Amino acid sequence: MNKSRPHLLLVDDEASIRDPLGKYLERQGFRVSDAPDASTARSMLLSYDIDLVLLDIMMPGEDGLSLCRHISANDGPPVILLTAKSEETDRIIGLEIGADDYVVKPFSPRELVARVKVVLRRISSGAPKPDRMGEVFSFAGWTLNTAEQSLHDPDGVLIPLSSGEHRMLEALVSRAGHILSRDQLLDLTRGREGGPFDRAIDNQVSRLRRKIEADPKDPQHIKTIWGGGYRFSTEVKRL
Amino acid sequence: MLRGFRFWPRSLYGQILLVTASALLIAQSINATLLIFGVRNRAVSETAAMVVSRVANQIERLEAEGTPVGEPDRWFKRQDSRSGERRRRSPPVAITVDTGPILIERSDIQEEISERAQEFFRQGEIKVSAVRISTVSVKLLPAALREAQLRRWNGGRMRDPNLRAPNRAVLLSAQLPDGTWVNAAGLVRPDEGASIFALLLQTFTLFIAVMIPLALVARRIADPLNKLTQRVQRVGLTDEVDVLQPAGPDDVKQLIEAFNAMHARVSALLGEKDVMLGAIGHDLKTPLAALRVRIESVDDDDEREKMAATVDEMVTILDDILTLARLGKSGEALQTVDIGALIESVAGEFEPVEFEMPDTRVIASIRPVLLRRALRNLIGNAILYGRVAAIQIDSSANLVTINIDDRGPGIDPTQIESMFEPFTRAEKSRSRSTGGSGLGLTISRAIARAHGGDLTLSNREEGGLRATFSFQG
Numbered sequence A: 001m002n003k004s005r006p007h008l009l010l011v012d013d014e015a016s017i018r019d020p021l022g023k024y025l026e027r028q029g030f031r032v033s034d035a036p037d038a039s040t041a042r043s044m045l046l047s048y049d050i051d052l053v054l055l056d057i058m059m060p061g062e063d064g065l066s067l068c069r070h071i072s073a074n075d076g077p078p079v080i081l082l083t084a085k086s087e088e089t090d091r092i093i094g095l096e097i098g099a100d101d102y103v104v105k106p107f108s109p110r111e112l113v114a115r116v117k118v119v120l121r122r123i124s125s126g127a128p129k130p131d132r133m134g135e136v137f138s139f140a141g142w143t144l145n146t147a148e149q150s151l152h153d154p155d156g157v158l159i160p161l162s163s164g165e166h167r168m169l170e171a172l173v174s175r176a177g178h179i180l181s182r183d184q185l186l187d188l189t190r191g192r193e194g195g196p197f198d199r200a201i202d203n204q205v206s207r208l209r210r211k212i213e214a215d216p217k218d219p220q221h222i223k224t225i226w227g228g229g230y231r232f233s234t235e236v237k238r239l
Numbered sequence B: 001m002l003r004g005f006r007f008w009p010r011s012l013y014g015q016i017l018l019v020t021a022s023a024l025l026i027a028q029s030i031n032a033t034l035l036i037f038g039v040r041n042r043a044v045s046e047t048a049a050m051v052v053s054r055v056a057n058q059i060e061r062l063e064a065e066g067t068p069v070g071e072p073d074r075w076f077k078r079q080d081s082r083s084g085e086r087r088r089r090s091p092p093v094a095i096t097v098d099t100g101p102i103l104i105e106r107s108d109i110q111e112e113i114s115e116r117a118q119e120f121f122r123q124g125e126i127k128v129s130a131v132r133i134s135t136v137s138v139k140l141l142p143a144a145l146r147e148a149q150l151r152r153w154n155g156g157r158m159r160d161p162n163l164r165a166p167n168r169a170v171l172l173s174a175q176l177p178d179g180t181w182v183n184a185a186g187l188v189r190p191d192e193g194a195s196i197f198a199l200l201l202q203t204f205t206l207f208i209a210v211m212i213p214l215a216l217v218a219r220r221i222a223d224p225l226n227k228l229t230q231r232v233q234r235v236g237l238t239d240e241v242d243v244l245q246p247a248g249p250d251d252v253k254q255l256i257e258a259f260n261a262m263h264a265r266v267s268a269l270l271g272e273k274d275v276m277l278g279a280i281g282h283d284l285k286t287p288l289a290a291l292r293v294r295i296e297s298v299d300d301d302d303e304r305e306k307m308a309a310t311v312d313e314m315v316t317i318l319d320d321i322l323t324l325a326r327l328g329k330s331g332e333a334l335q336t337v338d339i340g341a342l343i344e345s346v347a348g349e350f351e352p353v354e355f356e357m358p359d360t361r362v363i364a365s366i367r368p369v370l371l372r373r374a375l376r377n378l379i380g381n382a383i384l385y386g387r388v389a390a391i392q393i394d395s396s397a398n399l400v401t402i403n404i405d406d407r408g409p410g411i412d413p414t415q416i417e418s419m420f421e422p423f424t425r426a427e428k429s430r431s432r433s434t435g436g437s438g439l440g441l442t443i444s445r446a447i448a449r450a451h452g453g454d455l456t457l458s459n460r461e462e463g464g465l466r467a468t469f470s471f472q473g
Helices: A015-027 A038-047 A064-073 A088-096 A109-124 A163-174 A182-189 A201-212 B012-064 B072-080 B084-089 B111-123 B143-159 B193-234 B250-295 B301-329 B339-347 B368-386 B440-450
Strands: A007-011 A031-035 A052-056 A079-083 A101-104 A136-139 A142-145 A150-152 A222-225 A229-232 A236-238 B093-098 B107-109 B129-137 B168-175 B181-187 B335-338 B353-355 B363-366 B389-396 B399-405 B455-459 B465-472
Touching: A007 A015, A007 A038, A015 A031, A015 A109, A015 B250, A031 A038, A038 A052, A038 A064, A052 A064, A052 A109, A064 A079, A079 A109, A101 A109, A136 A163, A142 A163, A163 A182, A163 A201, A163 A229, A182 A201, A182 A229, A201 A222, A201 B339, B012 B093, B012 B111, B012 B129, B012 B168, B012 B181, B012 B193, B093 B143, B111 B129, B143 B168, B143 B181, B193 B250, B250 B301, B301 B440, B335 B339, B335 B368, B339 B353, B339 B363, B339 B368, B339 B389, B339 B399, B363 B368, B363 B465, B368 B389, B368 B399, B368 B440, B368 B465, B440 B455, B440 B465
Parallel strands: A007 A031, A007 A052, A052 A079, A079 A101, B353 B389
Antiparallel strands: A136 A142, A136 A236, A142 A150, A222 A229, B093 B181, B107 B129, B129 B168, B168 B181, B335 B363, B389 B399, B399 B465, B455 B465
């Protein structure tokens, strides 16, 4: 898919969004087709070689979730959901039915373009969908669910993490046993907004330790490697 | 007045049963008293009738045999010659003929019976006068009237051990035409213990016969009422829409049906409100989203940023209104959460925040998304109006308290309560550029109350404002 102009399919029943967004995306260098409903979108998916679908969830007739499920089940192009609701459940459902990402309306068109590029880059590099789209890790009785962004201790108590802490823990846990330098961690935990990670890695690690270590001064899970960085030393199982 | 009474039950069920049981007890006591007197009077009447008829028989018989009425020996002879069989069946009566009436001081003269006896003698043309019938204690009878009788009675008791010793006797005195007096006594059959027992049995039967059906009926009324009360208490607290099954008598059934209908109407109204709010939310967000896209075509960077910020602010206000309106119907489940970690995860979004995780974990069952939202509002306010947010957490007796202190100027104490009114800001003059919908404190307080706690504001002595956010652990 190394086309110079990736072909996007924009599915939204609102012409007031479809038209200006289509124009904006074309100015950003994409080729854009649009569809006002799911059935039109289905036929366009058959007639064109679509690289990515931008899909509104709330549409009359067949809704976006249903179409997304259809696309995913037929090995179709990646999908980014456009949703008016920001509730957690919608997000999780969206990811479970095969969406690659989502944005909450009203979204910044710049942010949307950034995400489209991230997804296209990942597809063209042949990488699988990132782990954070719904993996569950378990270590020493703890459970880390990356889709729900939740961490539960061995007693089942929810330990809330900031999104930065969550990205840090996910980076460490998913690469358990490997030494990660501060630079690597900075790369891995950079927000998907693409902005620089503003908190020092050491600070973030010490916050995490206070939440998951029995004795933060003698950490058992997140070990400091002299001159190297950090390593998650506890055995991790993928559930 | 009845409420002051210690044993007065508070429930409908208890009151119905207690009142009925008491009424039954009083009625039965009156009944028993009347019954006992009735039995006693009847026994006296029976004995008196026996005495009178025996005396009349004797007089008639002696007159027919031509024997002078006044001869005492013959009286006894005749009497004793009667067959043993008859003796046993009839209550014993002893008769003597004396020169005067036997007068016993402590005797109850039976006026009515005396008159009836006189009437009886007159109709039988038996010439006696001054008939006087009284009841006396057996012990006070003269020996001639007592001994033989008691012997016979005791003889009867040998055969029937249940027969009790008599203690009352009917005494008859009447003057014969020759001037002598006939005195006769009959023993009154004592009250039978069996009648008391029968009375108790009857009372007990009545209690069972009345109280058990009554208890069942009262239950049939009280149970549905209690269920209705519990159901009404839950209205609005949960999203339950289940219908309470009408039960009990028609009056109660109709009440429950009326409640169900009312609940259905209220639920429908609330449902409409939710649908409407959802529609407003969606319908406003769509043009906002369109506007947000079009803003990108503005070339002036500065202007574009400001327009985007305005749209974001409108979205924030919209979200706040929707959150507040739907708070009671939050779909979020309760979770057991480490509150210290929750605070830190929110505090991490702000600068500067002073917070140390507590050494012992504070764990509570809460709705984390809502609680995060409340804390975000409070920490944001503290930094906005008071430069810094200093947070302490305290948990005691099932209540978790989070204090968020700032170092700002505080608030005029008379203004504090009005801060919780929707769309109120600390400084009216402050421009909207400070952000927020003016619903932050309203929402935060509603969230605290939805968790069984509260949100209060107070000025600290050392300066600055303290927000105290509490909830049940």
